[in-house]
Amino acid sequence: MINTYGQPLFPDIKYCARCCMPETNEGMQFDEMGICQACQSSEQKIRINWVEREKELRKILDYYKSLNNEYDCIIPISGGKDSTFQLHVLTKVYGMRALAVTFSHTWFTETGKYNLQNCLEKFDVDHVMFSPSRSLVNRLARQSLFKIGDACWHCHSGVGAFPMQTAVRYKIPLLIWGESIAEASGRATHRNPVRKFDRDYFTQVSAKRYPEEMVNSEISLREMSAFKLPSVEDIEALGVTGIHLGDFIFWDDERQMEFVRDVYGWKEDKVEGTYKNYKSVECRMAGVHDYTKFLKRGFGRGTDHASQDVRAGLLTREEAFELAKKTDTERPPALDYYLSITGFTEVEFNAVMREHRAKVTAGGGLTDAAFNEAVQAYRASQVKP
Numbered sequence: 001m002i003n004t005y006g007q008p009l010f011p012d013i014k015y016c017a018r019c020c021m022p023e024t025n026e027g028m029q030f031d032e033m034g035i036c037q038a039c040q041s042s043e044q045k046i047r048i049n050w051v052e053r054e055k056e057l058r059k060i061l062d063y064y065k066s067l068n069n070e071y072d073c074i075i076p077i078s079g080g081k082d083s084t085f086q087l088h089v090l091t092k093v094y095g096m097r098a099l100a101v102t103f104s105h106t107w108f109t110e111t112g113k114y115n116l117q118n119c120l121e122k123f124d125v126d127h128v129m130f131s132p133s134r135s136l137v138n139r140l141a142r143q144s145l146f147k148i149g150d151a152c153w154h155c156h157s158g159v160g161a162f163p164m165q166t167a168v169r170y171k172i173p174l175l176i177w178g179e180s181i182a183e184a185s186g187r188a189t190h191r192n193p194v195r196k197f198d199r200d201y202f203t204q205v206s207a208k209r210y211p212e213e214m215v216n217s218e219i220s221l222r223e224m225s226a227f228k229l230p231s232v233e234d235i236e237a238l239g240v241t242g243i244h245l246g247d248f249i250f251w252d253d254e255r256q257m258e259f260v261r262d263v264y265g266w267k268e269d270k271v272e273g274t275y276k277n278y279k280s281v282e283c284r285m286a287g288v289h290d291y292t293k294f295l296k297r298g299f300g301r302g303t304d305h306a307s308q309d310v311r312a313g314l315l316t317r318e319e320a321f322e323l324a325k326k327t328d329t330e331r332p333p334a335l336d337y338y339l340s341i342t343g344f345t346e347v348e349f350n351a352v353m354r355e356h357r358a359k360v361t362a363g364g365g366l367t368d369a370a371f372n373e374a375v376q377a378y379r380a381s382q383v384k385p
């Protein structure tokens with residue numbers, strides 16, 4: 001047998017020369033050295049003048065405080081570690097009077113429920129939460145697989161639309177998210193951050209479909225209220241805008257997690273599909289989301305996290321490929337729950353994913369045969385004799 005230690009899972013697709021991100025990642029761009037945008041961004045991050053950036057942040061926050069509205073800002077929160085960190089920075093450091101807003105995916109883990117409740121108590125903030133009905137979530141989870149190739153349209157769409165609706169409803173023009181788009185998405189870099197507020201950003205980048213496109217014989221437009229974006233007129237009349245804290249302060253996932261854990265009692269948990277225990281601990285379906293990404297694009301969250309660790313100097317690229325292969329290829333136990341709520345058999349599920357993969361990788365090196373062969377060979381190599 002050939003030794004594939006430290007090699008990527010799929011030899012025929014191109015990977016970043018520094019980390020483990022493949023060309024099949026959406027919006028992937030390489031520079032002339034074959035280095036991806038996220039890697040470029042992580043190098044720039046060290047050279048950004050964060051003192052100047054922080055002054056800009058202070059100016060923005062001071063302006064919104066001076067308006068003397070009932071609330072100075074909305075903080076969209078999920079209960080993840082970023083939520084607790086955002087609340088700490090904005091309420092404790094900058095003294096913002098914040099309204100916390102949660103769109104509930106309704107797939108909370110016990111740890112996630114605890115973390116959400118814990119941060120509301122610790123920071124003593126008002127909170128608005130919207131939870132769609134169980135049957136709607138189940139029907140959308142099925143439709144989502146056909147439409148976008150993952151289980152989570154309702155979450156992608158709701159976390160974008162509902163805080164914006166709340167901004168308009170309560171007349172709070174400033175939304176403040178956590179991590180910068182430049183951090184790991186590869187859609188921006190720290191030198192050229194995305195600063196302009198874009199009403200349709202979440203739809204275009206993560207939800208991919210507007211609510212009316214999800215309607216079918218089982219789902220009516222009437223049921224979709226939490227997913228509808230406010231009108232452009234309403235957004236402009238109020239001057240709704242949004243910023244990411246990570247564009248103004250140096251963002252360090254690991255240190256921030258340790259901080260919110262040690263100071264505020266935020267809890268880690270095991271997450272399917274990766275070896276890190278602090279990302280997406282609030283959602284029991286994270287493993288399914290990441291497994292569908294793997295089936296569609298040939299990499300999952302293991303690759304994302306391992307690549308971040310390469311950029312941070314914590315892993316060599318070879319070690320990272322090994323970790324990524326192991327975690328990406330694992331069938332998540334939550335898939336059983338997903339199949340049970342959607343009525344798909346696993347054969348049907350795999351067939352839908354195969355079609356998505358064919359679209360994503362059309363013309364590339366990830367044919368159906370190549371995909372299956374590589375995954376089977378890797379899984380076989382992992383079976384202990």
Ligand SMILES: [Zn+2]
Nearest residue numbers: 016019036039
């Ligand atoms: Zn890279």
